[in-house]
Amino acid sequence: xxxxxxxxxxxxxxxxxxxxxxxxxxxxxxxxxxxxxxxxxxxxxxxxxxxxxxxxxxxxxxxxxxxxxxxxxxxxxxxxxxxxxxxxxxxxxxxxxxxxxxxxxxxxxxxxxxxxxxxxxxxxxxxxxxxxxxxxxxxxxxxxxxxxxxxxxxxxxxxxxxxxxxxxxxxxxxxxxxxxxxx
Numbered sequence: 001x002x003x004x005x006x007x008x009x010x011x012x013x014x015x016x017x018x019x020x021x022x023x024x025x026x027x028x029x030x031x032x033x034x035x036x037x038x039x040x041x042x043x044x045x046x047x048x049x050x051x052x053x054x055x056x057x058x059x060x061x062x063x064x065x066x067x068x069x070x071x072x073x074x075x076x077x078x079x080x081x082x083x084x085x086x087x088x089x090x091x092x093x094x095x096x097x098x099x100x101x102x103x104x105x106x107x108x109x110x111x112x113x114x115x116x117x118x119x120x121x122x123x124x125x126x127x128x129x130x131x132x133x134x135x136x137x138x139x140x141x142x143x144x145x146x147x148x149x150x151x152x153x154x155x156x157x158x159x160x161x162x163x164x165x166x167x168x169x170x171x172x173x174x175x176x177x178x179x180x181x182x183x
Contacts, residue, residue: 002051004044011040066164077154078128078147079169089166096169098125102151103170107177113152117143152178 011021011030021030021040028043029036065072071082079095082088098120105111105119120143127141151157158175159168 002047004041004048007040007044011037062163075128077156078151079157080166089164091167091169094125095128099151099157099169101125102148103157103174103178106152106181107174113145113148116148117145120148152182 014021015030021036022028023040026039026043027036028040030040062072066087070084076082076089079092079099080089081092083090101120101123102116105116106113111119125143127143127147129141155161155175156166157168157170158172159166160172
């Protein structure tokens with residue numbers, strides 16, 4: 001548990017049920033009185049502090065990677081590529097066409113995800129190749145419901161992200177219409 005508030009809420013709920021918290025190896029026993037609670041609060045406070053420090057280090061490292069032109073977070077979502085020289089995302093136009101088609105078919109034409117995947121495959125669109133070992137041939141994959149669903153739920157296609165700027169592929173109003181239909 002890395003949140004003091006959540007721990008205290010859980011302990012309060014357990015006490016209401018007549019249940020005590022005991023951790024034998026740490027010597028913590030909330031039934032015996034104040035000493036066990038004090039020790040538990042101290043340990044939970046240190047855990048919360050460490051969680052915050054880890055978050056700070058991750059944010060700092062991510063910022064430094066972006067400054068040096070390296071993408072800090074795994075695979076870039078379909079429709080974009082990371083430009084190491086400009087330190088920005090760029091639209092991959094062939095993939096962006098598929099993204100726009102997915103939203104258009106789903107929102108404007110009321111076509112389901114299975115039919116959208118079939119249409120993308122018929123029109124020659126492919127998902128990105130899977131990751132394989134060095135000696136294996138990498139082939140683009142065919143569309144199915146999973147990738148279509150993920151694209152319809154991905155807010156970054158509107159250009160909105162909490163940390164990085166993505167070029168807009170889909171209008172915000174179209175994305176919101178898709179979210180209402182998905183709900």
